[in-house]
Amino acid sequence: MSRDGKVVTMSQESQLTTALAEAAATAGHAPSVHNTQPWRWRVLPDALELRSVADRKLAATDPEGRLLAISCGAALHHARVALAAQGWRAVVERLPDPGDRELLARLTDLSRTDADPDAMHMVQCMQVRHTDRRPVSDEPVPTDAITQISRAVTAEGCRLQILDRDQVLELAATAGHADTVESEDPELRAELAYWTGRAGTGTGLPAEVLPEQLPQTTVPARDFGRPGSLPMGPGHDRAAVYALLHGDEDEPDSWLRAGEALSAGWLTATRLGVSVVPLSAVVEVPGTRQTLRQLLAGLSYPYLVLRMGIADPAHAGPPHTPRLTTEQVVDTSAVRGEQG
Numbered sequence: 001m002s003r004d005g006k007v008v009t010m011s012q013e014s015q016l017t018t019a020l021a022e023a024a025a026t027a028g029h030a031p032s033v034h035n036t037q038p039w040r041w042r043v044l045p046d047a048l049e050l051r052s053v054a055d056r057k058l059a060a061t062d063p064e065g066r067l068l069a070i071s072c073g074a075a076l077h078h079a080r081v082a083l084a085a086q087g088w089r090a091v092v093e094r095l096p097d098p099g100d101r102e103l104l105a106r107l108t109d110l111s112r113t114d115a116d117p118d119a120m121h122m123v124q125c126m127q128v129r130h131t132d133r134r135p136v137s138d139e140p141v142p143t144d145a146i147t148q149i150s151r152a153v154t155a156e157g158c159r160l161q162i163l164d165r166d167q168v169l170e171l172a173a174t175a176g177h178a179d180t181v182e183s184e185d186p187e188l189r190a191e192l193a194y195w196t197g198r199a200g201t202g203t204g205l206p207a208e209v210l211p212e213q214l215p216q217t218t219v220p221a222r223d224f225g226r227p228g229s230l231p232m233g234p235g236h237d238r239a240a241v242y243a244l245l246h247g248d249e250d251e252p253d254s255w256l257r258a259g260e261a262l263s264a265g266w267l268t269a270t271r272l273g274v275s276v277v278p279l280s281a282v283v284e285v286p287g288t289r290q291t292l293r294q295l296l297a298g299l300s301y302p303y304l305v306l307r308m309g310i311a312d313p314a315h316a317g318p319p320h321t322p323r324l325t326t327e328q329v330v331d332t333s334a335v336r337g338e339q340g
């Protein structure tokens with residue numbers, strides 16, 4: 001019997017728990033700050049719970065948990081889409097228990113529906129989406145692509161402000177300042193060194209995805225504090241489009257929604273051949289976050305800067321960033337024996 005009293009057959013129950021476990025596993029493809037993957041899923045007989053993992057929070061860089069919640073929101077959106085692709089409709093409860101702040105979301109009241117072909121396509125995009133930190137090519141991003149990416153963000157309750165030339169220059173100065181502040185802070189440097197020195201663990205950033213030398217970009221990219229082995233190629237970023245992902249509140253549930261919007265926008269961009277790189281240092285430093293707020297006329301809260309462009313097609317990009325195994329992030333102990 002399900003929670004609303006409907007009779008559910010054993011085979012439906014096992015189909016449901018299999019679908020929930022698969023959706024949680026698929027959500028492992030989601031992007032996360034420094035590839036921390038700060039989430040853990042719990043598969044229940046009639047629900048899927050998303051919890052944050054304190055051990056994989058950036059305690060110094062992200063004390064409020066903004067980037068952790070955005071990362072978990074991206075995973076939540078991935079799981080929602082994966083369920084829709086398998087023909088399941090779910091109600092999403094965000095931060096359902098005020099006494100348990102690590103419980104970020106619960107997917108519940110699951111019912112059967114037709115498998116959604118758009119969602120199926122998005123699941124394919126999850127498998128190819130990745131962060132390519134090389135400067136983008138000179139090919140302009142089609143206006144229609146920007147419109148579609150913005151629409152995907154808006155559908156998740158956030159907004160994307162495309163920055164004009166003057167605003168990009170202001171962002172460049174702000175990003176430079178954030179970089180200086182962070183590089184002068186030994187705790188932040190130590191945290192970055194930890195997450196860029198975790199080869200073989202399935203978390204963090206291996207050398208292969210980090211630039212060989214700092215790319216020549218209008219807005220300085222994050223300085224990871226150590227050179228990687230990814231060749232930078234010939235691009236100069238002139239055709240890059242910079243945007244601010246923003247929304248009405250600066251609270252944990254709006255950060256979760258920002259992550260869902262990031263995922264929706266990034267998967268749409270992937271479908272359209274547009275490369276996206278999030279830039280979060282400007283949001284991590286309180287002073288530069290405030291400057292971004294002024295770019296939004298003080299009316300909205302910035303969550304993330306996004307650089308969009310067409311990746312250099314002539315040279316190979318970075319490999320996929322490794323992930324934790326499904327067993328490390330999905331707990332199926334409550335349904336063992338039920339899965340089909």
Ligand SMILES: Cc1cc2nc3c(=O)[nH]c(=O)nc-3n(C[C@H](O)[C@H](O)[C@H](O)COP(=O)(O)O)c2cc1C
Pocket residue numbers: 029030031032033034035067070071074129130131132133204205222277278279280281304320321
């Ligand atoms: C909230 C958030 C903040 C991020 N900030 C940055 C950043 O400042 N610079 C950067 O190069 N990548 C940034 N990223 C990209 C992650 O490093 C990347 O998603 C992660 O390493 C996994 O790699 P993948 O996107 O290739 O799967 C960010 C991602 C998220 C979700």
